Amino acid sequence: MSQVNVTWEGNMKFVGADNNGFKVPMDASDIYGGKNEGTRPMDLMLMSLGGCTGIEVGHILNKMRVAYERLDVEVNGNRVKEHPMVFSDIQMIYRLSGESIPIEKVTKAIQMAEQVYCSAANMMNKVAEITCSIEINGTAYKYEPISPTK
Template sequence: MSKVQVSWEGNMKFVGTDETGFKIPMDAAAIYGGQNQGVRPMELMLMSLGGCTGIEVGHILNKMRVKFDSLNIEVTGERVNDHPKVFSTIHVIYRFTGENIPVEKVMKALQLAEQVYCSAANMLNKVAKITYAVDINGTTYEYAPKLAS
């Protein structure tokens, strides 16, 4: 079982702490009385998706012996207008740099990450349509998911 602690630090600021002691400050927007002292909770969800799929993609590519110099993940989300303002669409772009990165192996790693191993993706896709793309050294490839076999 996972367990975190979220503590109020005054005004609209909260700090989340995981079981190992890592901390993440969260704060509301100024319109809600926040003072820009932390990430917004909904943005943290997008970061969680990027981190979860990134860890899985990186791990799978390591097992495939695919080397890369850098991986940066951009996650954008559109929210519905009415409360609760959940994400309706999310788009994730994985930007790789390095030599001889085979796109077919990156796509296979992404398929395994998003369909099987990443809990955040599997949870969020029940609410939002998630799309993905891969950029390798400036060339972008749209990800077309295949049904898990």
């Protein structure tokens, strides 16, 4: 079982801590009385999605023996206007750099990460449409998931 503790530190600031002692400060926006002393909780959800898929993509590429020098994930989310203001759609951009990175293997790694291994993606895609694109060494590629029959 996963467990975290979230502690109020005054005003609208909270600090989350996991069982390993890693801490994340969170704060509300100024319209709720926040003082910009931490990340907004909804932004943390996008970070979690990027981190989860990034870890899985990196792990899968390592197993495929695909060497890369950089792997970044940009995550952009749009929220609905009414409460609860959940994400309606999320766009992810996977940026890699290195020599001889095959787009087919990157595509397969992303597909496996988002559809099978990343719990955050599997949970969030029940609420929001998640789309992605790929950039390798500055060249943009359209993400086209590989058919299960291939």
